[in-house]
Amino acid sequence: MVGERYFGARDRLIGCFARIEELAATSGVEPHVDGESARDRLARPIRVVVLGEVNAGKSTLLNALVGSELCEAAPLPTTQRTICYHHAPKDSEEESADGWMKVGRPLPFLRRFELIDTPGTNSGWRDSVFDALPRFEEADVLLVVFPSGNTWTAATWDLVSSISDRGLDRTVLVVQQADRKSPEDLKVIDGHMRDLCLKKVGRELPIVAVAAGLALEAKLDPRNSRKSWSASRFGSFEEFLTATVCESAERRYLIDRTAQEASGRLRDIETAFDRQRRGMDDDGWFLAGLEREARQLRDLVLENSPKTLAGARGRYENEVARLGRRLGSLLGVGPTVWRLFFGDSAAARAEGCLADGLGEAIRDFAAADVERLLSECGGHWGEVRPRVVERMGLDPGLADILDEDRETAKAGFVENVSKAVTEVLGQLRVRASLDAPLRSRNRRLKFVAVLILLLLTAAGTCGALGLDRWGLGLAMGAIGMGIVFLLVAWVTRMRIVGQTRSRLRDAVGRFETAMRGDYGEAVRSLFDGYANGLIGVRRQLAERQATLAPRQEQWDRLYLELKSIEQDLGP
Ligand SMILES: Nc1nc2c(ncn2[C@@H]2O[C@H](COP(=O)(O)OP(=O)(O)OP(=O)(O)O)[C@@H](O)[C@H]2O)c(=O)[nH]1
Ligand SMILES: [Mg+2]
Numbered sequence: 001m002v003g004e005r006y007f008g009a010r011d012r013l014i015g016c017f018a019r020i021e022e023l024a025a026t027s028g029v030e031p032h033v034d035g036e037s038a039r040d041r042l043a044r045p046i047r048v049v050v051l052g053e054v055n056a057g058k059s060t061l062l063n064a065l066v067g068s069e070l071c072e073a074a075p076l077p078t079t080q081r082t083i084c085y086h087h088a089p090k091d092s093e094e095e096s097a098d099g100w101m102k103v104g105r106p107l108p109f110l111r112r113f114e115l116i117d118t119p120g121t122n123s124g125w126r127d128s129v130f131d132a133l134p135r136f137e138e139a140d141v142l143l144v145v146f147p148s149g150n151t152w153t154a155a156t157w158d159l160v161s162s163i164s165d166r167g168l169d170r171t172v173l174v175v176q177q178a179d180r181k182s183p184e185d186l187k188v189i190d191g192h193m194r195d196l197c198l199k200k201v202g203r204e205l206p207i208v209a210v211a212a213g214l215a216l217e218a219k220l221d222p223r224n225s226r227k228s229w230s231a232s233r234f235g236s237f238e239e240f241l242t243a244t245v246c247e248s249a250e251r252r253y254l255i256d257r258t259a260q261e262a263s264g265r266l267r268d269i270e271t272a273f274d275r276q277r278r279g280m281d282d283d284g285w286f287l288a289g290l291e292r293e294a295r296q297l298r299d300l301v302l303e304n305s306p307k308t309l310a311g312a313r314g315r316y317e318n319e320v321a322r323l324g325r326r327l328g329s330l331l332g333v334g335p336t337v338w339r340l341f342f343g344d345s346a347a348a349r350a351e352g353c354l355a356d357g358l359g360e361a362i363r364d365f366a367a368a369d370v371e372r373l374l375s376e377c378g379g380h381w382g383e384v385r386p387r388v389v390e391r392m393g394l395d396p397g398l399a400d401i402l403d404e405d406r407e408t409a410k411a412g413f414v415e416n417v418s419k420a421v422t423e424v425l426g427q428l429r430v431r432a433s434l435d436a437p438l439r440s441r442n443r444r445l446k447f448v449a450v451l452i453l454l455l456l457t458a459a460g461t462c463g464a465l466g467l468d469r470w471g472l473g474l475a476m477g478a479i480g481m482g483i484v485f486l487l488v489a490w491v492t493r494m495r496i497v498g499q500t501r502s503r504l505r506d507a508v509g510r511f512e513t514a515m516r517g518d519y520g521e522a523v524r525s526l527f528d529g530y531a532n533g534l535i536g537v538r539r540q541l542a543e544r545q546a547t548l549a550p551r552q553e554q555w556d557r558l559y560l561e562l563k564s565i566e567q568d569l570g571p
Contacts, residue, residue: 002065002238003046003246007112009569013255014043016561017262023554024265029272032265038257045087045114046245049136051129052145053153054120057176057212061145062117064212064234066109067219071117080125082132085115098135099128122155130162137167141245145174148181148209151189152196161200172206172244173197179211179231206244210237259566266559273552280545283392287538290384291531297380298527301373302520308369309515315361316511323354323430324501331441331493333486340446347434350500354430359421362515366417370410370526377530378402384534394540399533401526409529416522420514427510434500441492448488452481 017039024031048065050058059071059079070085072078081101088104096102100116116139118132119125136142144160146153163171175189186209197205215234218225229235245251301308329335330346339346381399388396401409459474 003112003242006242006246006251009255009565010042012565012568013258013262013562014039016558016565017258017265019554020262020265020269020558020562023551023558024269024272027269027272027276027551029265029268032261038254038261042251042254042258045110045112046141047114047116047139048141048143049116049118049139050143050145051118051121051136051156051159052143052174052176053122053147053150053156056120056145056147056156058120058143058145059117060216061143061174061176061210061212062115064210064215064219064232065113065115065238066107067216068107068109069216069220070105070107070115077120077123079117079119080123081119082128083117085110085117087111087114098132120155121159122153126155130159133159133162133167134164137164137170140170141241142167142171143174144171145176146193148175148177148186148189151175151193157196157200160197160205163201168201168203168205172208172240174237175207175209176212178209178233179214181209206240208233208237208240210234255569259562259569262562266555266562269555273548273555276544276548280541280548283541286391287534287541290388290534293380293384294527294531294534297376298523298530301376301523301527305516305519305523309512309519311369312362312365312515312519313508313512315365316358316508317505319354319357319361320501320504322357323350323504324497326350326353327434327500328493328497331489331496333489336442336445336489336493337449340442340449344438344442347431347438350434351425351431354428354504355421355425358425359418362418362421363414366414366522367410369417370413373413373523373526374402374406374410377527381530381533388534388537392537392541394537396533396537399530401529401533405529409526413522413526416525417515417519420511420518423514423518424507424511427514428504428507430500430504433503434496437492437496437499441488441496444488444492445485448481448485452478452485455481 021031048062050061052058054077055075057073059073062071062085063069063073071083081099083101083103084096085103085105087107087110089106090104091106092102092104094102094104116136118129118136121129142163144156146156160171160173173193175186175193178186181189190207190209193207194204197203197207211232212234214228214232215237218229218232218234327346327350330349335346377399381402385396388394397403455474455478459471459478462468462471462474
């Protein structure tokens, strides 16, 4: 096989380059658009043209190279037009605009070589061959084929004389059908052709003798091939082509240039990685900055909390005043008399009244405050969002806490703040503090009430016995005791209400302490939720960072692969 080592290296290099380009594309590196690159030239198959007289064995020579009967070969003039054989996934034939026939075949050999077969230089189609000579000269190698029986034929030597200097650099003279001549004759032919060549073109060209017919036979039937293969001299011919065409300085240059281009692309990708990595680090700092802003906003809210909590203090004082009124009405004469007989629940009711009132007031306060805080967060987010879009190219949408989680966040805030109410009620112990004064009041009032009843009973008995004076006196005494009852009830009521009110007013400090703690906790947890709005952006950033790691690994692998190819190619 011609150029096995060269094609092995070339295919590895091109495969590696293709993977580098894939990585470049997925890493967002711009494609190279600097015209035709060395890689494009290297990837193109090597173009071989055969020229020579009718029946020289041109088509057979190409068939022997391929190892299959690709071109039609026969004793009569056969090839009547220029035919270009190229690789195609399936058999195809088409006329090309330049009058050539393009034949596609799915042969692996044609991936490496493009073969151009031509009509004989002494045939009826000779003009087409001479006219196309400048194009043939662009091929990588021109094989001018002479039949061993006639190596001086004028038509072919005329053609050789017409080849430009540049074309002659790639021209090889092939003495075909060498099996028809003895080795001695071939030596004579070789000398004769050398002289003729000097005469015609002024310089020596390489001359190779082959029997392509035998070589083809050997390739088609490898079992009985040994004799005909060595007689064909085709092995030396293939080695010659390998050395002069595949391993030429030009090909070597193309390989080196392609390896350099591949290295350059790897550097481009590395630069892009660096840029992306720096960008992501900057994005990380940028997000940290936004999170810091959210924390600063929270700290500002906490700093201002004494002012905010002054509103809650006002509500507490209102509730204390309301409790005073309620307690006053609970300790009125009517209810007091009723409770003397049916049990006293005033302390429990007073405490319930304070718990309900304060609970509701603080919930109201918290609900209004959380709306204010959320609208502050909304204002901040409104400013953050376009900055994220501009900086990172992704829209974080609305923070959950301002959107779907808004109601939950509000309820959580209210609940957190309301914890202060339970705490403060536990500390105030309203019911326990009312119990003792109410009991003592009731004891006194009961005593007076019993006296009144006794006096009334005695007055009634005297009246029945006709002791009217005594009866009247006792009745007056009962009335006096009634007045005492009213006085005691009024005075104790005023005292209890006053004491309770001032005790609760004095406890405002405790209320404020409890509120400060729970309010601070509620604010922190609300702002934690707010800062979570940036978690989606952080996640996307982390995903981007995560994609960089496997790409970097791929880059490392490709770098090593390229280095190993370069090493195999040697200096
Ligand atoms: N003995 C012998 N005959 C050969 C050899 N190569 C080709 N021939 C015979 O030579 C004749 C012409 O071969 P082709 O390959 O068709 O020659 P060509 O140059 O393509 O001819 P045209 O297409 O007509 O210009 C055929 O009959 C082949 O069998 C060879 O190495 N040895
Ligand atoms: Mg032919």
